[in-house]
Amino acid sequence: MPSHNNSRRPYLPAFRRDWWLQLRFYQLYMLREATVLPLLFFISCLIYGLYSLSQGESQWLKWLDFMARPWVVALNVLTLAASLFHAKTFFELFPRVMPLAPPSLMIAVQWLATVVVAGGFVVLLGAWV
Amino acid sequence: MTSRNIGIMRYNPEQDKKPHTESYQVEADDNTSVLDALQQVQQQDPSLSFRWSCRMAICGSCGVMVNSVPKLGCQTFLRDYPDSLVISPLSNFAVEKDLIVDMEPFLEHLSAIKPWLINSEQSTVPHVQTPQQLARYQQFANCINCGLCYSACPQFGLNPEFRGPAALALAHRYNLDSRDLGKAERMPQLNAKDGVWTCTFVGFCSEVCPKKVDPAAAINQGKVESAKDMILSVFKSSGVR
Numbered sequence: 001m002p003s004h005n006n007s008r009r010p011y012l013p014a015f016r017r018d019w020w021l022q023l024r025f026y027q028l029y030m031l032r033e034a035t036v037l038p039l040l041f042f043i044s045c046l047i048y049g050l051y052s053l054s055q056g057e058s059q060w061l062k063w064l065d066f067m068a069r070p071w072v073v074a075l076n077v078l079t080l081a082a083s084l085f086h087a088k089t090f091f092e093l094f095p096r097v098m099p100l101a102p103p104s105l106m107i108a109v110q111w112l113a114t115v116v117v118a119g120g121f122v123v124l125l126g127a128w129v
Numbered sequence: 130m131t132s133r134n135i136g137i138m139r140y141n142p143e144q145d146k147k148p149h150t151e152s153y154q155v156e157a158d159d160n161t162s163v164l165d166a167l168q169q170v171q172q173q174d175p176s177l178s179f180r181w182s183c184r185m186a187i188c189g190s191c192g193v194m195v196n197s198v199p200k201l202g203c204q205t206f207l208r209d210y211p212d213s214l215v216i217s218p219l220s221n222f223a224v225e226k227d228l229i230v231d232m233e234p235f236l237e238h239l240s241a242i243k244p245w246l247i248n249s250e251q252s253t254v255p256h257v258q259t260p261q262q263l264a265r266y267q268q269f270a271n272c273i274n275c276g277l278c279y280s281a282c283p284q285f286g287l288n289p290e291f292r293g294p295a296a297l298a299l300a301h302r303y304n305l306d307s308r309d310l311g312k313a314e315r316m317p318q319l320n321a322k323d324g325v326w327t328c329t330f331v332g333f334c335s336e337v338c339p340k341k342v343d344p345a346a347a348i349n350q351g352k353v354e355s356a357k358d359m360i361l362s363v364f365k366s367s368g369v370r
Contacts, residue, residue, distance in 0.1 A: 009142035010223035010231050015286045022197055026283065029331045093330060096346035097353065 032089045035082035042079040045072070087114060130156045133207065135166055137177070138217035140224050148224060150215060157207045163216060164191050164202035167228070179228035186339055189275030192219050193228050199277035199337045220280040221289070235276050238292045242300035242318050247311025256308040269302035269347050271340040278334035278344050290323040294334035294344035297325055301347040304354065316358045325351040 020026040045067065052063035066072060091110040095103035132154050140148035153173065155166045164181055171177045182188040184203045191202035194217040196210065207214060222230035248256075278294035279285050285293045292300075300319060304312045319325045328348045335345040 007143050008225065010225050011140055011142070011147055012223040013148075013220075015221070019283050019286065023333075025333050025336060026331070029333075033329075093332070093349075096343065097349040099346075099350075 032086060035086040038075060038079040038082045041075055045076070130158050133157050134213075135170075135207070136213070136215035137167070137170060137228070138215070139177070139227055140218075141176070142226055148217070150217075155207075159206070159208045161207045162203050163193065163195055163200065163205045163207065163214075166207060167202060167216065177228075178226045187273060189273035189339075192275045192277050192280070193217065194220055194280065199280040201275060201277070201339050204339055219276060221282070221286040222276070222279070232276055234289055235274075235279050235293065235295070238296040239274065239299065242292065242296050242315055243311055244296070244299040244303060246303065246306065246309050247314060248308060249310070258307055262307040265307075266302045266305035269298050269305070269342055269344075272299055272302075272342050272344075273340055275339065277337045277339065281333040281337045283331055283333075284327050284329060288323065288327065291327045292318060292321075292324055294328075294348060295342075297328070297351055298342055298344035298347035301351045301354070304351075316355070319351050319355050320358060325349075325355050328352075 016022070020030045049063050049067070052059040067076075087110075091107050092103075094110065095101070095106040100106065101109075134152055135155055136150045136152050138148045139145070139151050153170045155161070155169045157166065164184060167177070167179050167181075171179075179191070179193070179202075181191040181202065183190070186201050186204045189201070192199060193202050194200070195202075195205050196213070196215055197217075197220075199219060202216075216228065218224045218228045218230045222232065222234070225231055272295055274295060276295065278298075282291075282294055285291050297319065300315045303309045304315060325348050328345070330345055330349055332345045335343045338344060
C-alpha cells in the first residue's frame with residue numbers, strides 16, 4: 001500500500017557545538033558554570049597549604065612565598081570575583097527553587113548571611129593572627 | 130506603512146537538500162506582527178507554509194525563531210527589529226516544510242508525564258479548592274504547549290530524550306494540585322535519567338515562555354520533590370514506616 005508520507009523528508013539540523021556562543025543569555029550561563037575553574041585553582045592552593053603545614057616550617061614558609069607571588073594573587077583575586085558572581089546568580093535562582101518568602105527578601109537575607117559569615121571569619125582570623 | 134525587507138527560512142522536502150534563507154518585501158507599520166508579515170508573504174508566494182490559529186497568544190501554534198530566539202509570531206512585532214529580521218523554524222525539532230516542525234517528540238514527552246487529573250474517586254460532589262490551594266499551581270497551569278521552551282533548551286537539543294521544560298512543568302503542576310492523586314505515577318518520570326536531573330538550570334526556557342510559566346523553576350522544584358521521593362523510598366524499602 002502506498003504511504004501518504006512518501007514526500008516527508010524531515011530535516012534535523014545538527015546541534016551546534018558552539019550553541020553557547022549564539023546568544024548572550026547562553027554566554028552568561030556558561031560564564032556562571034565556568035566560575036568553578038578558578039575555584040579549582042584556589043582549592044589546589046589550600047590542599048597544597050595543608051600538605052605544607054604537615055611537612056614542617058621550611059615547607060610552610062615556601063607555601064607562604066608561593067601564595068604571595070603576583071600571578072597567584074591575581075588568580076585568587078579572579079577566584080574571589082568569580083565566586084561572588086556565582087553567588088549572585090545562585091542567590092537569584094534559589095527563591096525560584098524554594099519559594100519560602102518574597103524573592104527580594106530571600107536575596108537580601110542570603111547576602112546578609114554571606115557578609116556575616118565572611119566577617120566572622122575575618123574577625124576569627126584576626127584574633128588568631 | 131513602510132516597505133521593509135525580512136528573511137524567511139525556506140525548506141521544500143521534495144526539492145531542497147537543506148533549508149535556505151530567502152528575502153521578501155513586506156509593508157509594515159508599528160502594529161505589524163511577525164505573523165502578519167508571514168501572511169503578507171504568503172499572498173506573494175502561496176507555497177510558504179507555517180502554522181497559526183488564534184492570533185492572540187492563546188493557541189500556541191505560531192512559534193518560530195525570530196533572529197535565533199523562540200517567539201510567538203502573533204506576539205512579536207516588526208517595530209522591535211528595525212535592523213534585520215530573520216524568521217526560521219523552531220530549533221531542536223525536525224523541519225517538515227518551511228516554518229513547520231515535527232512536534233511529535235514534545236507531544237510524546239508531554240503524554241508520558243500524564244498531564245491530567247488522576248483521581249479515581251467516583252463522586253458527584255465538586256472538588257472544592259481554596260484560593261491558597263489554587264495559588265500553589267496556578268502559574269504552572271498557564272502553559273499553552275507552544276514548544277518555545279524546547280527550542281530554548283540546549284539540554285533538549287543535546288539529548289532529545291530529555292522530557293523537557295513544558296512536560297516537567299506540567300508534571301509539577303498536577304503534582305501540586307490538591308485534587309490530584311497521581312504523584313506516585315509521575316515521580317518515576319521525574320526521577321528517571323531523562324527527567325528533572327538532566328536540567329542544568331540554563332533558564333532560557335523561562336525567558337522565552339510567552340505565558341511566564343517559569344518552567345525552569347518548576348523543574349528545579351521537581352528536583353526537590355525527586356530528592357524527597359528518593360529519601361522516602363530508602364526508608365520504605367528498609368521497612369521503616
